[in-house]
Amino acid sequence: MPTLTSSLSLRRPTSLWSAILAIIPWLTAALFLLPIIVGxxxxxxxxxxxxxxxxxxxxxxxxxxxxxxxxxxxxSTVKTLISGLGASFLALAMLLLILIGLYPSRLFQKIEKALSPVLSVPHAAFAIGLGFLIAPSGWLLRLVHEATGWVARPPVWSLFQDPYGFSLAVTLALKELPFLLFMSLAVLPSLKVHRTLWLMRGMGYSRRATWLWMLWPQLYRQIRLPFFAVVAYSLTVVDLALIAGPTTPPTLSVLITRLFNDPDLSLRTVGAAGATALFLGVLLILWALRIVEKPLAWWRNRTLRRGRQITRHTCPERPIAILLVSITGLLYLLGLVVTTLWSLTLRWRYPDWLPESTSLRAWSRITGRIEDPLWCTLQLAGLASLIAIVLVILALENEVRLKQMNRPVNTRRVLWLLYLPLVVPQVAFIFGFQVSLIGLRWDGTFPALLWSHLVFVLPYVFLTLSGPYRRFDERYAWVARTLSSGPFTAYWRVKFPMLLRPILYAVATGFAVSIAQYLPTLFVGAGRFSTLTTEAVAMATGSDRRMMAVMALWQQSLPLVMFALATLIPALYFRNRREMMQN
Structure with a gap:
């Protein structure tokens, strides 16, 4: 009787298909590495x-x-360091507090389910909503006046766009916290947190001590690259800094962008020097963060070897974590509510907490000018996410092929390559990429703009899909291949339906990432293409709050629709399959 392995050997993919799979990783790497190197x-x-x-x-x-x-x-350098490093370490500290206080628990499972809609909110839309909340005449102060009678006039100080960059740091931290939490979810099961907490509790240690001395060092090593991406992004962000950051002078990334866009062409070289300096500064900071890990690890190991009783006190992190999660969720929710109110406002004077009169005038005014940005956004996001998901699936299938051939796959090298577009500042290579495209006469073309979006969409799609794809039990496909006509039929009839939910979530993630791109559209598009993000940032620097709110809602609604479809389609497809509904 033939064994399963011998049966499968008769139905392996053809040599042509194997050659295609072998080429795909190199093609995928070239797609997002070539613009960075050339840029x-x-x-x-x-x-x-x-x-x-x-x-x-x-x-x-x-x-x-x-x-x-x-x-x-x-x-500008001081403000960049305050906002960038402050945001990164604040997000990391909030992540640690949430994990100590809530993981594992039922409440944390609810937080997991809420991550997708939170992650789908573009940075610009979130910053606009937060500005409507905490500005000197924002909704929070209006609510305070309504409840207490205080703050009858807007204060002279500002909690938003403050001159030191603190508001930008808080905005970035609130936006990057869900990303770090999402990246941690793939690692937490391998840490066996529940068993470790139980063992350490038996030895008299609290949750805090267990997390700080045992679990957190292991987790940080696994999420080091996502944290480095957060640091690099926070130090070099442009669109969010234009909305929530200081203005006179702005952060370094905004200052460099202004030099690149200045009518005086001689300032292009000055901007290039600034972009290079910012790139070297980011590398230096990341190198310092990597180096400081060694003395901290030495101190931790020395302390543990000495057998000191670290702490046995009760852990107050749970109420702090609940309060932190509640405040973060409320800021996202209230930002959406107040943005919706401003989009429907005809007249809204301070300190009224609700508009005096409402109207759809802002929506009607924007109808004529949103068609082109909306269509361009849908084209870019749709094509970029579809191309990315095809390349990622083929690259992951190549990993399956290599494992079947007992050939090793260097996942660590793959991760470093994937995070390269996220760690290298956009402002450091987008200008150079644009210059190269001008030389090739590709500047301002849709394929070049799509390519620039694909550079950032590909890593996120791979990071979203790689975990579920690698955890898939290939024995299902093996059994299907013994009962079907070949590997392709087995894939489309068995493996693809079982991975439909994570595939759709990866597509939705890529769609949301493409929508959020600002600098690639600004530079590579050469002013010939406008998206919802470029329009939202342009209006955010103006004074018309109604138009700003309408554009922010348009920008926010498209990713939410995609994530809703990614949830609804598998639910409908598996409505008669109870076990598939639970996966």
Whole structure:
């Protein structure tokens, strides 16, 4: 009687299909590595004076001297460090508090289910809603006045767009916390948290001590790359800094973007020097974070070897974590509510907590100007997410093929490559990529713009789908292949339906990431294409709150619809399959 292995050997994929699968990882890597490499070179050369477009053909340090002498650079650097590092460590601290207080618990399971809609909220839309809440004439102060009679006039100080960048740090932390939590979910099961807590409790240690000394170091090693991506993004974000950050002077990324867009073309080289300096600064900070891990690990191991009783006190982190989760959820919810109110407002004077009169005038005013940005956004997000999901599925199937051939797969190297577009600042290579496209006469074309979006969509799609795909039990496919006509039929009849839910969630994630892209559209699009994000950021710097609210709602609604479809389609498809509904 033939064994299962011998039966499968008769139905292995053809050599042509194996060759295609072997090429896919290299093609995928080239799609998002080539723009970064070319873009960095295209930025570094102008930073050292070589810019043929301006008849500069010799290398010099003049752009660096001009950058260091440019007004506001020192102040912008301080604000960038305050907002970027403050946001990163604040998000990491909030993650630790939530895990200590709530994992594992039923409440944490509810938080997991709420992550998808929270992650789908674009950064710009969240910042606009938060600004409506905590601005000097924001809804929170209106509610305070309604309840207590205080704050009859808007205060002179500002909790939003403050001159030091604290509001930007808080906004970034609240937006990056769900991302870090989402990245932690894939690691937490492997830590065996419940068993570790039970064992340490038997030895007299509290939850806090167990997490700080045993679980957190293991978790941090697994989420180091996502945390580095958060640090790099927080230090170099542009769209969020334009909405929630300081203005005079702004953060370094905004200042560099202004230099790139200045009508004086000679400032392009100064901006390139600034972008290169920011890139080197980010690398230096990430290197310092990596280096400081060693003395901290040495101190931890030394303390544990000495056998000290770390702590036996009760753990107050649970109420703190509940309060933190509640405040974060309320800010997201209230931001959506007040944005909706402003979109329907005709007249709303301070300190009234509700509009005096409502109207659909803002929605009707924006109807004529939203068609092109909406269609462009749908095209970019839809095509980028579909191309990404096909490439990612093929790359993961290549991993399955390699495992069947008993060939090793270096997942650590794959992760570093995937996080490269997330760790390298956008402002450090997008300008150079645009310059290269100008030389090829591809600047301002839709395929080039789609390519620039795909650079950032691909990593997120892979990170979302790789975990469920790698955990799939291939024995289902093996059994199906023994009963079907071949591997392709087995895949589409068995494996694909069983992975339908994570595949759709990966598509929705890529869709949301594409919608949130601002700098690629601004530079690579060369002003010929506008999306909901570019329009929302442009209106956020204006004074018309109604139009700003309408655009933010449009930007926020599309990812929510995609995540709703990713939940609804499997529910309808598996409505008669109870076990599939539970997966």
């Amino acid at each position: 960095l070179l295209g930025t570094w050369l102008p930073a050292f004076g070589y810019f043929p477009a301006l008849n500069e053909h010799s290398l010099s340090l003049t752009p660096w001297r001009q950058w260091l002498a440019y007004p506001g650079v020192n102040s």
